[in-house]
Amino acid sequence: MTKQSVVVPEVAVPMPPNSAPLLPYPPPRAAPGVAVRKKYLQAQLDLGAGLPLINGWVESMRASSPTHAKAAAALAAGAVDDERTAWMVRHPSALSKFEQIVAASKGKKIVMFLDYDGTLSPIVDDPDSAFMSDTMRRAVRSAAKHFPTAIVSGRCRDKVFEFVKLAELYYAGSHGMDIKGPAKASRHKKAKAKGVLFQPASEFLPMIEQVHDALIEKTNCIPGAKVENNKFCVSVHFRCVDEKSWTTLAEIVKAELKDYPKLKLTQGRMVFEIRPTIKWDKGKALEFLLESLGFADCTNVLPVYIGDDRTDEDAFKVLRKRGQGIGILVSKYPKDTNASYSLQEPAEVMEFLLRLVEWERLSRARPMW
Numbered sequence: 627m628t629k630q631s632v633v634v635p636e637v638a639v640p641m642p643p644n645s646a647p648l649l650p651y652p653p654p655r656a657a658p659g660v661a662v663r664k665k666y667l668q669a670q671l672d673l674g675a676g677l678p679l680i681n682g683w684v685e686s687m688r689a690s691s692p693t694h695a696k697a698a699a700a701l702a703a704g705a706v707d708d709e710r711t712a713w714m715v716r717h718p719s720a721l722s723k724f725e726q727i728v729a730a731s732k733g734k735k736i737v738m739f740l741d742y743d744g745t746l747s748p749i750v751d752d753p754d755s756a757f758m759s760d761t762m763r764r765a766v767r768s769a770a771k772h773f774p775t776a777i778v779s780g781r782c783r784d785k786v787f788e789f790v791k792l793a794e795l796y797y798a799g800s801h802g803m804d805i806k807g808p809a810k811a812s813r814h815k816k817a818k819a820k821g822v823l824f825q826p827a828s829e830f831l832p833m834i835e836q837v838h839d840a841l842i843e844k845t846n847c848i849p850g851a852k853v854e855n856n857k858f859c860v861s862v863h864f865r866c867v868d869e870k871s872w873t874t875l876a877e878i879v880k881a882e883l884k885d886y887p888k889l890k891l892t893q894g895r896m897v898f899e900i901r902p903t904i905k906w907d908k909g910k911a912l913e914f915l916l917e918s919l920g921f922a923d924c925t926n927v928l929p930v931y932i933g934d935d936r937t938d939e940d941a942f943k944v945l946r947k948r949g950q951g952i953g954i955l956v957s958k959y960p961k962d963t964n965a966s967y968s969l970q971e972p973a974e975v976m977e978f979l980l981r982l983v984e985w986e987r988l989s990r991a992r993p994m995w
């Protein structure tokens with residue numbers, strides 16, 4: 627029987643129990659008529675089912691970044707204006723609904739979860755040059771003074787720390803599979819997670835190394851392809867690969883994964899993400915951190931999660947399921963999402979963080995917790 631990379635049942639990792647729903651939360655609704663997005667989702671299903679549909683893969687690659695030229699051209703031509711307006715009604719700007727968000731935090735402690743690429747730093751061609759600005763760093767530092775703050779990234783934890791450079795934060799790298807508490811003592815009295823270190827996928831390290839090394843070698847014939855070692859996962863970037871070579875690249879990745887039934891494949895923005903099949907993702911990382919911070923089963927906490935990519939949806943889903951917290955998608959384009967609110971780009975994320983800090987500072991007289 628042919629081995630498939632995605633048919634092995636996922637291994638459950640023990641998790642803290644969920645809190646009971648605390649806030650009424652609207653049910654998730656898909657953005658209708660987002661044709662490109664639908665093709666992407668269908669292709670994701672094809673990937674998930676392990677079907678040998680290379681065409682589906684390429685379709686999915688084409689649609690994997692909403693900044694792809696065709697989508698951008700359609701937007702510029704006004705073709706998706708109506709769709710965008712309707713989408714914004716369902717996922718309003720977190721800036722325009724700021725008062726609503728802070729009202730939901732009344733009597734609660736905000737815990738901030740921030741994705742990195744596309745959220746704190748702009749998307750750029752070279753993943754090694756995705757620097758965040760000093761002004762953004764100052765905004766995140768201010769947020770961390772007022773709220774326990776975690777960076778939740780697909781990147782290797784050390785790498786994302788090199789970009790963010792703030793020792794007072796919690797970091798969850800490798801899509802949440804590598805969690806560490808702050809190096810600096812936390813200002814947050816209730817935060818118990820200083821020394822926390824959690825790596826639920828450590829047994830996969832040798833396998834990930836092998837796949838990484840093999841893919842480096844096998845993709846070096848494809849100009850622009852970049853394979854990134856994210857410790858517990860591997861990213862294969864195709865942002866700088868000519869579209870004519872996408873089929874070849876997809877075939878190489880697919881062929882490699884045939885020998886690794888315990889690894890699965892997902893897609894991010896112009897990137898293949900190869901990950902262990904364990905049931906652990908950014909959503910589980912969010913729950914783990916809340917528990918480590920002493921907020922398990924608490925009614926007086928409001929997790930706020932801001933992210934831009936498919937993998938952030940796992941965290942948005944957790945917030946919906948808990949009926950607790952605020953999910954904010956960073957996107958200029960309508961996307962199917964479980965987030966409630968939206969922000970267009972990292973500059974708006976920074977504005978939102980600064981407004982939240984200012985609001986918290988001004989209302990500090992009010993006893994919170």
Ligand SMILES: O=P(O)(O)OC[C@H]1O[C@H](O[C@H]2O[C@H](CO)[C@@H](O)[C@H](O)[C@H]2O)[C@H](O)[C@@H](O)[C@@H]1O
Pocket residue numbers: 741742743744748749750751752753754756778779780781854856861863865894895896897899935937
């Ligand atoms: O969870 P994140 O922090 O958003 O990380 C997800 C992936 O982000 C990076 O790739 C993305 O950003 C690059 C730089 O802007 C861009 O070139 C690439 O096309 C994007 O997919 C990172 O390089 C990956 O390892 C992360 O998995």
